Amino acid sequence: MARLLVVEDDPTIAVGLVDNLVLDGHDVDLVRDGITAEQRARAGGLDLILLDLMLPKKDGFDVCRDLRQAGVTTPIVVLTARTAESDKVRGLNIGADDYVTKPFNPRELLARINAVLRRAAGPPRSGQVYRCGGLTVDLARLEVLRDRRRIELTAMEFRLLRAFIRHRGEVLTADDLGAEVWGQGVFITDRVLYTHISNLRRKIEDNPADPRLLVTVRGFGYRFEG
Numbered sequence: 001m002a003r004l005l006v007v008e009d010d011p012t013i014a015v016g017l018v019d020n021l022v023l024d025g026h027d028v029d030l031v032r033d034g035i036t037a038e039q040r041a042r043a044g045g046l047d048l049i050l051l052d053l054m055l056p057k058k059d060g061f062d063v064c065r066d067l068r069q070a071g072v073t074t075p076i077v078v079l080t081a082r083t084a085e086s087d088k089v090r091g092l093n094i095g096a097d098d099y100v101t102k103p104f105n106p107r108e109l110l111a112r113i114n115a116v117l118r119r120a121a122g123p124p125r126s127g128q129v130y131r132c133g134g135l136t137v138d139l140a141r142l143e144v145l146r147d148r149r150r151i152e153l154t155a156m157e158f159r160l161l162r163a164f165i166r167h168r169g170e171v172l173t174a175d176d177l178g179a180e181v182w183g184q185g186v187f188i189t190d191r192v193l194y195t196h197i198s199n200l201r202r203k204i205e206d207n208p209a210d211p212r213l214l215v216t217v218r219g220f221g222y223r224f225e226g
Contacts, residue, residue: 002047002117003027007037007063008079009055013102017050020106021113034058041067046074048117051096053080061094068095073142073155075120077113079104093195095154098182115183119159130165132213132226135204137165146204156181157200164214164224173221197222 004021008014009032021028029046031037034055041049041063053060064076075097092099097116100109130137134147139162144151153161163180164172172180178188201208213226 003045004029004113005037005040005046005049006030007032007034007049007055007060008052009033010052016106020110021050024110024114032056034060034063038063038066041072041074042070047120048113049074049076050113051076051078053078061090064096065094068154071152075116075155077116079109089192089195092156092192093199095156097154097156112183119181119183120155130226135213135226137161139165144204151203153200153203156196157203160196160200161204164222165226168224168226171217171220171223176221 004026006014006017006021006028008017008030014030014032018028018030029040031040032055035057037049037051037055038058040046051060051064055063060078060080064078067074067076076095077098077100078096079100079102081102097120098112100112128139130139136145136148137143142158144153144158144161159181160177163177167176174188174190174193177193182188197214198208201211201214205211205213213224215223215225217223
């Protein structure tokens with residue numbers, strides 16, 4: 001059983017979401033505005049946040065951004081009627097772990113929530129520490145250091161980095177990364193993947209414009225050279 005926070009101001013949608021999640025075996029809290037959602041998320045004790053974007057008092061984009069900037073790493077699944085790719089990229093770029101548009105199939109939503117929970121709990125091999133130059137990644141502690149200073153990665157960025165480390169030296173295609181990081185059957189556009197890769201490079205590379213660790217293999221995908 002996971003502890004979930006549902007942030008939804010539409011009472012009809014909120015009731016349906018809570019009922020489905022409870023029936024699926026989860027413990028669910030419900031809040032209806034962005035400010036209360038952020039306060040509850042900062043208090044901790046949550047396994048996942050299901051976050052609507054169009055909220056009173058503070059919109060979901062700002063809630064997600066501010067939580068990530070505050071170091072809150074709880075997985076966030078954005079739920080919204082906005083379907084434009086630019087909105088999806090923006091949501092993922094500020095730290096959302098998945099993006100589901102309304103109207104949605106309740107069974108698909110449950111499957112995607114459970115997939116995010118599984119990935120968040122993922123199975124890093126205990127005690128495995130990777131080092132390359134000034135970069136140190138502790139897969140068990142979920143900790144990344146660069147030149148002995150801690151780097152704050154989003155949950156998605158860490159899962160990407162973990163996948164690259166586990167397959168270092170191999171060329172990983174967009175499909176490879178989609179299956180390992182987002183889960184089987186989840187379609188990830190090239191633009192969304194590139195956004196996450198670019199964000200990760202800015203944090204781990206000495207010169208993100210000329211990456212030496214996470215390189216592009218044109219026409220194929222990406223390779224981690226560490």
